[in-house]
Structure formats: structure tokens, C-alpha cells
Amino acid sequence: MMKSNNNISSFELNNERGSGFILVIANSARLLAQTARASGFKPLVIDLFSDQDTQSYAEDFKQITSLTKQQLQPAVDDFIKSYQVTQVVYGSGFENHPGSLHYLNSCLSLLGNVPDVFIGFHDKPVFFAALKCLAIPYPCVCFSEPNEFEGWLIKPQRGQGGVGIKPYLGEKVGSDSYWQSYQAGKQYSVLFLADGLQFQIVGFNSQWTTNLDDGSEFMFSGIINACDLTTKQQAQVISWLEKLVPFFKLKGINSLDFINDGNSSWLLEINPRPSASMQLYEADLFKRHIKACLCELTEDHYPINGYTGYQVVYAQHDIMIPDGFLWPEGCVDIPETGVIYRTGQPICSIMCHKMQAHLVMSALHSQQLNLQKRFSTWNITLALIN
Numbered sequence: 001m002m003k004s005n006n007n008i009s010s011f012e013l014n015n016e017r018g019s020g021f022i023l024v025i026a027n028s029a030r031l032l033a034q035t036a037r038a039s040g041f042k043p044l045v046i047d048l049f050s051d052q053d054t055q056s057y058a059e060d061f062k063q064i065t066s067l068t069k070q071q072l073q074p075a076v077d078d079f080i081k082s083y084q085v086t087q088v089v090y091g092s093g094f095e096n097h098p099g100s101l102h103y104l105n106s107c108l109s110l111l112g113n114v115p116d117v118f119i120g121f122h123d124k125p126v127f128f129a130a131l132k133c134l135a136i137p138y139p140c141v142c143f144s145e146p147n148e149f150e151g152w153l154i155k156p157q158r159g160q161g162g163v164g165i166k167p168y169l170g171e172k173v174g175s176d177s178y179w180q181s182y183q184a185g186k187q188y189s190v191l192f193l194a195d196g197l198q199f200q201i202v203g204f205n206s207q208w209t210t211n212l213d214d215g216s217e218f219m220f221s222g223i224i225n226a227c228d229l230t231t232k233q234q235a236q237v238i239s240w241l242e243k244l245v246p247f248f249k250l251k252g253i254n255s256l257d258f259i260n261d262g263n264s265s266w267l268l269e270i271n272p273r274p275s276a277s278m279q280l281y282e283a284d285l286f287k288r289h290i291k292a293c294l295c296e297l298t299e300d301h302y303p304i305n306g307y308t309g310y311q312v313v314y315a316q317h318d319i320m321i322p323d324g325f326l327w328p329e330g331c332v333d334i335p336e337t338g339v340i341y342r343t344g345q346p347i348c349s350i351m352c353h354k355m356q357a358h359l360v361m362s363a364l365h366s367q368q369l370n371l372q373k374r375f376s377t378w379n380i381t382l383a384l385i386n
Helices: 003-019 032-037 052-057 069-085 098-107 114-118 125-132 231-248 276-280 285-293 355-378
Strands: 020-027 042-047 060-063 087-090 151-156 177-181 185-195 198-211 219-224 251-260 265-270 308-315 347-355
Touching: 020 032, 020 069, 020 114, 032 052, 032 114, 032 276, 042 052, 042 069, 052 151, 060 069, 069 098, 087 098, 087 251, 098 114, 114 251, 185 231, 185 276, 198 231, 198 265, 198 276, 219 276, 219 355, 231 265, 251 285, 276 308, 347 355
Parallel strands: 020 042, 020 087, 042 060
Antiparallel strands: 151 177, 185 198, 185 251, 198 219, 219 308, 251 265, 308 347
């Protein structure tokens, strides 16, 4: 990374002077803003939602309608001018906006995987060819129409969070998608830090999806920092990282999603950026993300005191958040009042911490039912509003 020396001196200088400003950008930047603030930084936030809690963590914030360069550049330029900020950490949402990442890298010290590394993971023919070369198992993929449609999924090449994944029924598929065979099993992820050559495991997680009424059958729904994988099964995934990290020169905090059917595991994708599982661990991962990007791995043990779960709450019908709505304890990504959510859109998220994993899962389920009941009690369907 060409700017590594400048990154180091700038990072140290900012901390010595106590300015602490850092720019964080994502589709939804609450996680980055919260962890940056907890690490002693003053986050300047750009995202698409400006949720209430995001604003509370931000030193200053700007809401834009998309992460295109056209939308992003004026907000970034204004923060640079107003705060002399020199560093940026990015999260989800840049999968379809590679030009925006290149722009950020041209004017700021980009703390994360460089654009070419990030973008390379979404060139699926190249990515899966690399997995084959490294002898890492993955469900069969196809980049031209298969002879039979039974047992295949359609997946977007630049997807995130399960958006756009659906069973293949023989319909015409665009060049921005590909086919992957359906693989039964439980879904897991591993969160890790990397410095381009070496890596450290933060933790293994179990995750789950939900089937929305609009046909989205594999939407990311939640994750918990607990899993039932054996030591041998975890060791297999770690052996994959021993090949992947130096091959792709991964840096900072990343996650790897995989599936296990009880006997075998298959790699699904790599998220080369901070992911939702980052908030499950109390290990100052924002600061360690930065240091790992600067080729410094500072910790090799991440103790877990109990278990933490995170779940997305999707709208079951069209709703508008009214004035005076009382958000229960444990809610995060809290929207402003007056925001309209269509059926299937994420409204907010819920988090829970318990000493036993099954208690976390039970509490998340109860919290979600409670929220949906509150929405119904307010009787705020758009049909009644209109």
C-alpha cells in the first residue's frame, strides 16, 4: 500500500495532538461510528440513513442518498475542508461503487483493504478460480446458463447481505449475476484481523437468514458469537485463511462466510471490510482494524465473556415511524420519526448479551415479537395514514 508510511505518521500525529477526527462511511455507519467513538476517536459520519444513534456517536454527520462518487465527493470534500480530516474507514455499501473507493483512496489515507483488493472479490470468475487454485472447497458455480435449473441459486456478483439471492427457475439471468448450487447446512462466519501476510482469529460466529414475502429467501437476519463447530472443523477454516490472507494481501478486519452440513465445510464469500460481527466482541476492534491496516497486529487473544447476538428487524407491512414511538431497550440503528418503510425493508436492529447462547437467541426472538406488536399497536400502516 503506497500510503502506508503516511498513514502511520498521520495516525500517530492525530493521536498526539488529540484531534482524533476520522471519517467513517458506509450504507449504514452506526457500527463504525459507535466503535470509533468507543476507541477515543471523533467520528465524522457519512451514510444513507443518519439513524438517531448514529447521530449521537458522530462528531458531525452528513446524509446522502447513495455512495456514488457524485453524491459522496461533496460531503467528503466538505469534511476535509472543515476538519482537516486525513483518514477514512469504510464499511458496507461500496460493492457497486468501485469508483467511490478509488476516489477516497486518492484524497485520504484509506484504512482498509485497498480498492483493487476489495473490488477483486466481486470478480467472481477470478475469485472462484483462485479458490480452486488454493484447493479451498466451495459450492459449484456456473457463469453460463446450466443445462438444468433444479438445485441452482442465482446470486449477484456484487451482492451483500443476501440481497438478490434466489432459487433459479429457468428465467433469463443478466451478466451481473451467476449461478451457484444450493448447499444445505448451517451458516457460519469467522471474524479475523490481517496485516497482509499474517492473521489473528477474533471469533467464530453462527448466522441465519430470513425469507421475506417479496421473494427474498436468503436475507441476512442475525448473528451470534457462538457456534457448535468442532475444533477440527474450525481448524479447516483457519487453514483456508493461511492461504487466503497472503494470496489476496488482506488487511484490517475481515470476515469469511461458510456453510457446514455437519461433516464438510464450503466457503461462500469473503467480506473484505468491517462486518456486523465486529460489534459482538469487546476488544477495541476499531483501533485494531486501523493498526492491522498499518501492518501491526497487536493482540492474539480475544476473550469472550458471555455471548452477544445481533438481529435485523424487517418490516412485515408498510409502516411509518410516528412521533413518540418508544423504542425498547436493546434496539440499535434507530430511525428518525416520519421515515416510511416498505414491506421487507430493514427498520432497525436489536442486540442482546447473555451468559448463555440459547438465552440470547430466545431474547432476540422475544424482542422482535415485542417490536412487531408495538408497531401493530400504533396502527401505523400506510393504508391508515393515507
